[in-house]
Amino acid sequence: MQATIGTGATGWEADDRNRSIGELAEEFGLTHRTIRHYEDEGLLSPTRDGQTRVYSHRDRARLVLICRGKRLGFSLAEIKEFLNLYDTGDAQIEQMRYAQSLARQRIEALERQLQDVQQTLKELRHFDIQISEHLRRNGTTETQPMEEKLS
Amino acid sequence: MQATIGTGATGWEADDRNRSIGELAEEFGLTHRTIRHYEDEGLLSPTRDGQTRVYSHRDRARLVLICRGKRLGFSLAEIKEFLNLYDTGDAQIEQMRYAQSLARQRIEALERQLQDVQQTLKELRHFDIQISEHLRRNGTTETQPMEEKLS
DNA sequence: CCCTTGGTTGACGTTTACGTAAAGGTAAGG
DNA sequence: CCTTACCTTTACGTAAACGTCAACCAAGGG
Numbered sequence: 001m002q003a004t005i006g007t008g009a010t011g012w013e014a015d016d017r018n019r020s021i022g023e024l025a026e027e028f029g030l031t032h033r034t035i036r037h038y039e040d041e042g043l044l045s046p047t048r049d050g051q052t053r054v055y056s057h058r059d060r061a062r063l064v065l066i067c068r069g070k071r072l073g074f075s076l077a078e079i080k081e082f083l084n085l086y087d088t089g090d091a092q093i094e095q096m097r098y099a100q101s102l103a104r105q106r107i108e109a110l111e112r113q114l115q116d117v118q119q120t121l122k123e124l125r126h127f128d129i130q131i132s133e134h135l136r137r138n139g140t141t142e143t144q145p146m147e148e149k150l151s
Numbered sequence: 152m153q154a155t156i157g158t159g160a161t162g163w164e165a166d167d168r169n170r171s172i173g174e175l176a177e178e179f180g181l182t183h184r185t186i187r188h189y190e191d192e193g194l195l196s197p198t199r200d201g202q203t204r205v206y207s208h209r210d211r212a213r214l215v216l217i218c219r220g221k222r223l224g225f226s227l228a229e230i231k232e233f234l235n236l237y238d239t240g241d242a243q244i245e246q247m248r249y250a251q252s253l254a255r256q257r258i259e260a261l262e263r264q265l266q267d268v269q270q271t272l273k274e275l276r277h278f279d280i281q282i283s284e285h286l287r288r289n290g291t292t293e294t295q296p297m298e299e300k301l302s
Numbered sequence: 303c304c305c306t307t308g309g310t311t312g313a314c315g316t317t318t319a320c321g322t323a324a325a326g327g328t329a330a331g332g
Numbered sequence: 333c334c335t336t337a338c339c340t341t342t343a344c345g346t347a348a349a350c351g352t353c354a355a356c357c358a359a360g361g362g
Binding site: 074085096114120128131 | 219222223224237244247248250251254255257258261262264265268269271272275276282283285289
Binding site: 031033034037041050051052075076077 | 348349350351352357358
């Protein structure tokens with residue numbers, strides 16, 4: 001079966017060549033240290049050219065998921081588990097069942113998170129509008145240098 | 152003006168009484184330590200009865216937002232800034248402008264997060280379906296104790 | 303040959319978000 | 333009076349996720 005992952009339908013996923021740690025760091029706005037840390041934690045496993053790390057397209061795809069996971073507030077351990085879901089590859093039936101159950105747990109967690117985000121967005125937009133209205137009622141449409149207050 | 156916050160339209164926001172730290176901890180599934188920590192960090196400021204903390208309805212509402220912020224992966228510092236948005240109360244025009252700009256930054260961040268969540272959900276659901284189909288093709292609809300494999 | 307650029311491995315430091323004792327105050331109940 | 337339950341402060345401990353040296357190798361340019 002081989003479930004494919006990430007970077008689909010983004011349009012420009014060409015440029016399939018291998019990267020050095022520096023290039024990857026540059027591209028993702030991370031430090032070398034951070035990327036090596038992800039390797040220490042088992043989230044990445046680049047090949048080596050001598051002792052130099054070589055990051056394949058697959059490593060890069062994983063890094064995309066790692067960064068997204070981070071933005072969503074997941075711990076590296078959780079992200080690792082998440083990544084392991086995908087590279088299960090062709091596996092035993094039981095392993096696939098297990099992976100599926102993990103995936104479903106993740107889905108449920110993300111659905112809750114979706115609710116949280118939407119709720120917070122709703123409140124913040126309401127807040128924004130309240131302020132805008134307040135400011136409009138009190139004049140001062142744009143930041144003005146001097147304005148007499150009706151005291 | 153006074154922007155109201157949280158627990159609106161939840162239906163049952165009655166039970167307006169004050170709570171002890173123990174009750175709050177119980178209700179939110181937190182430890183005493185955690186709640187006091189939030190106070191140390193300036194996220195809560197309960198009144199005191201003697202030296203015992205007394206949590207008002209407002210404190211409880213803030214705690215709702217704190218927990219949600221945590222689920223969304225925000226740091227306590229960020230959540231504090233967020234809370235300060237709301238209790239600006241009646242403020243100077245300039246302060247309100249500032250609060251509004253902060254709110255809008257938050258909104259943008261949350262919109263990005265929303266994209267992340269939706270993208271991840273999409274991928275996970277796709278993954279889930281792929282596994283389901285794979286399992287269906289290979290029989291074993293339910294976890295079976297014994298089944299001969301067509302080798 | 304030396305220097306710069308870019309890679310490497312330790313290994314200790316730091317921040318965040320609490321956990322976990324230690325030691326004690328207070329009010330209710332037996 | 334003693335215990336129990338619930339609260340308090342002070343303070344050190346810890347796990348996660350890196351930051352920050354230090355010391356090193358290697359390839360290429362001047």
